[in-house]
Amino acid sequence: MANNLTKCEFVALQSLDKNYILWVLDTEIHLDAMGLEDTIKNENTASSQNRAKTMIFLRHHLDEILKIKYLTTKDLIVLWNSLKERF
Numbered sequence: 001m002a003n004n005l006t007k008c009e010f011v012a013l014q015s016l017d018k019n020y021i022l023w024v025l026d027t028e029i030h031l032d033a034m035g036l037e038d039t040i041k042n043e044n045t046a047s048s049q050n051r052a053k054t055m056i057f058l059r060h061h062l063d064e065i066l067k068i069k070y071l072t073t074k075d076l077i078v079l080w081n082s083l084k085e086r087f
Contacts, residue, residue: 015065020087
C-alpha cells in the first residue's frame with residue numbers, strides 16, 4: 001500500500017483556491033476505496049497507522065505552498081479542518 005500512498009492519484013490542492021471542492025471529492029473517494037474514510041471524521045476510532053497513512057496521502061496531494069504552510073501540523077483532523085476553513 002505504500003506505493004499507492006505516494007502515487008499522486010489526482011491533482012494536488014492548489015493554494016490559490018481553484019480546486020478545493022474537486023480535491024475534497026477526489027480525496028474522499030480515494031480514502032473510501034483504500035478503507036481510510038473514517039480517518040477524516042472528527043470523532044473516529046481509526047488506528048494510528050491508518051491516520052498516518054491518510055496524513056501521508058493528504059500531504060502528497062497538496063501543492064508546495066500548502067505543504068510548507070501546514071508543515072508542522074501533525075494532527076490529521078486539525079489539518080483536514082484547517083484546509084476546510086481556509087477554502
